[in-house]
Amino acid sequence: MSASHTHDTHAAGHDDHGPMKGWRRWFYATNHKDIGSMYLIFSLVMFLTGGAMAMVIRAELLKPGMQFVDPGFFNSMTTMHALIMVFGAVMPAFTGLANWMIPLQVGAPDMALPRMNNLSFWILPFAFSLLLLTLLVPGGSPAGGWTLYPPLVLQTGDAFPMAIFAVHLMGASSIMGAINVIVTIMNMRAPGMTLLKMPLFVWTWLITAYLLIAVMPVLAGAVTMLLTDHYFGTSFFNAAGGGDPVMFQHIFWFFGHPEVYIMILPAFGVVSEIIPTFSRKPLFGYDAMVYATASIAFLSFIVWAHHMFTTGMPLVGEMFFMLSTMLIAIPTGVKVFNWTATMWKGSISFETPMLFSLSFLFLFTIGGFSGLMLAIAPADFQYHDTYFVVAHFHYVLVPGAIFSLMAATYYWLPKWTGHMYNEKLGKLHFWLSTIFVNVLFFPQHFLGLAGMPRRIPDYSTQFADWNFVSSIGGFCFGLTQLLFVYNIVSCVRGGVKASDKVWDDATPHGLEWTVSSPAPYHSFEVPPEVK
């Protein structure tokens, strides 16, 4: 092949630039592995920050009555917890995985646009400093909910423009990250790797990246309108000036619904990598998985108003959004059954990544079913804005997105660090997480069905028992995550040497297992040949 020849002749110019020394390595980083690590560490820090806020929420809700914080601060905590977890923890964590794994999985030497990659990461610390600094300004942090509905959000104090600019920065960062992913996947694949030979993690990320560039700019537009309504006298959402606050909800959820798939599609990709490895079988129905992902992405654009059934839509609108939402259950069902079929007659072993993936499979499905219940428009009038909704989206985001991130971390950590993590500790982390995530969120279904509203610091005494259980689950789940941090740190520092293949997989799949462990600073400078 001619490509290998030309590479040999100029590889000499490349071979001896290893990482730069000291802080320059990180500030000037253009290496996809360095940037990926920074993303992952950043998201872990944000996960713990957002988690600490969740602890404040659960502490206040431990008993009826006001105990620790004032209601305004409580509302700030729910708002900030959501913004930080969505934009600071889950999304950057998946971008970090994309940075690390996509070049390794498609056989590219690096991401296509390394400098933009640097910029898209380094925007994030500024964005989140801006957001966290709102805790200190007069009027406190935004407290109107992460959905930023006007007119409530316009009552935010000095924090208002800071929060809006922080959202702008987060959006810019994700858009650049997404463009980088698309260009890398479309242009940098190793010779022979056709689109339908790509690992599913790459596929799900490609589709996610398209969702990101389609909807993040819409969010940027919506928050800009809030800004001009507040400071420049426009009336996009101001009824007195001829606007309509409900229009904000339409624009927001046109972004917001694809956003929830942005957080879950890469998780589907991760699970589609892990289940075949530990079942020692190829993924069942690869093509169907790809098409199901694409269908979910398409449907995500036409279901947004199921978040707003109670705004007084015409009946025909309610019917349309109810049925289109239920349609999503079909491609999602295809995925769940394909994962199950992959395990069928497989020779399964239960290492930590597999345990987290199995837990994902069960618990994400529970979240999916409660989503179907919420999709029923007449029933939604009862469930709307109750703890049932809180239980639903935490089931798809915590044992869904977050568990898949933990699975991915345990799965690829040996490839990143060259050491095996502590398997016993990993399993302990898994069991405690799985037990307590259910203690934490399952009772919230009961609370919601009994009518407890969300975003309240105090509640009627009839809700006391399940709130107590939920809070205990919350504290234990929070503490359990310190095991995760400890396990990662000790794995980075040392441990049993990992082999290149890492996992005992009868049919190793994925180019990432062909490079040494830890993955060298520069990999695939000569593109591998894919048959």
Added chain:
Amino acid sequence: MPVAEPTQDEAMQQQSNRSLTKKLWWFVVGAFAFGWALVPLYDVLCSVTGYGSKKELLVAAHAAERIDMNRWVNVEFISSVPTVGEWDFGPEQTEIKVHPGQLYEATFHAKNLRAQPVVAQAIPSIAPNPATQYFRKTDCFCFTPQKFEANQQRELKVRFFVDPSLPPNIDRVTLGYAIFDVPQTQVAYVN
């Protein structure tokens, strides 16, 4: 350390990366524009479907065709203010019984509690939702912005009738107003 010139393959790769990146940035620009285009699209959709259209809410029929003396409908009046302490605003009578088709007048009182003049706009809403299209206002203080001097109190009138084709299952209609300050930049235009 000598930096190698990009080879032909690498140059081609960079070229195609650049061109795809450019296309994707245009896609982002398009998505941003689409977000803003949703604002006029929203109004278009409302006027095409007639749902929630301002025209329907504001333009009342000329006169009633017939008065249904055999039917009584309770009309309730409620009010709300966005911020406590800025307005004293409410209906003079909380409920009246009306015959469909007959013209009635209701009075609201509003007092600006602040020490500066303000321009206000009242926004009506009608419950239950299906009754909205049968509630006809022939004249209303909510049709135009209302100017109040500092601490001024005024009476505000609304003239209305209930369309006789109001579905028979509805015997109670609530007319509510929320009063808002008109944004400062639009006050000049109002004056």
